[in-house]
Amino acid sequence: MTDIAGVSTALAQAADAIIYPNGDSTASITGRRTIIRRGWITNDDYSGECSLQSGIDYVFVTALSGAFKPVACGLGMPWREISAIPATVSIETSGNSATVVFPAIGQASGIVGLHITPDEKGAIPARSVVGHVVTATDTPASVAAALATLIPGASSSGATVTIPHAASLHGAVGSYSDIARVTRRQQQLFNVSIWIGTWSARDDLGFAIDAGMSGDPFFPAPDGSMILVESAGSYDIDTMMQQGVWRRDLKFRCTFDTLQTDTAAQVLFTILNVDAPGDVSISLSDWPLNPL
Known part of the structure; x- marks a missing residue:
């Protein structure tokens, strides 16, 4: 300013x-x-x-x-985009596991999200969503660990997070932007x-x-x-x-x-629970956040 x-x-x-x-x-x-x-x-x-x-x-x-x-x-004080931070990371899902993938070249950035459809045995609420903003100090393992801490009963090993009571997983990544008015x-x-x-x-x-x-x-x-x-x-x-x-x-x-x-993020899912470490402050949805 x-x-x-x-x-x-x-x-x-x-x-x-x-x-x-x-x-x-x-x-x-x-x-x-x-x-x-x-x-x-x-x-x-x-x-x-x-x-x-x-x-x-x-x-x-x-x-x-x-x-x-x-x-x-x-x-009206309209917001305008100052700079965009693209999503260069990805997440791959298989069964009840998801693996975070960083780019082979260049800085990893973006938001990594998981939409979880739980079975009836665990403590995970229906239609739960978690997300993590990738920072400059992150690694695939740290992102997986951050996602696991947001999900009851989940664990991580390396770049993979495993959710025992997930019937299915859907991963998504998104970008975010610095905005000003x-x-x-x-x-x-x-x-x-x-x-x-x-x-x-x-x-x-x-x-x-x-x-x-x-x-x-x-x-x-x-x-x-x-x-x-x-x-x-x-x-x-x-x-x-x-x-x-x-x-x-x-x-x-x-x-x-x-x-x-401020910082504005691309919407990944309808309702989001986002882990945003450091000074990154984002709102990924107009809906209330859904804490797990």
């Missing part, structure tokens, strides 16, 4: 790419060492070992207090402030940042969403000329979304 920290980071990264077009290990466009960061100037930045007084230039990115404005967005859209003013040792370098750097940030108004945020960045004016501050510091503030109006994220 993007907030003022994410927008500040995106602006700082954009300024860094403009000031150091060939990478941070090369010379800046002014030929002077320039430090770009979020936040405001400190005493060390002004007079410390690595400071303006020792010939280092600074660019600070800050969100301006009181410069927030809500922006109307679409009603816009819960709020807003505008916020941000300040990109140049503190530099010569007026000519200030003009060169100020022009470069202003021009560079106007070429494409859409900036990627750290979470992958997009930020609309528009110029809101700039001005010079010459009150520190006697201390050898020239300053220019460039203001940018940034429009960005507050997102709510």
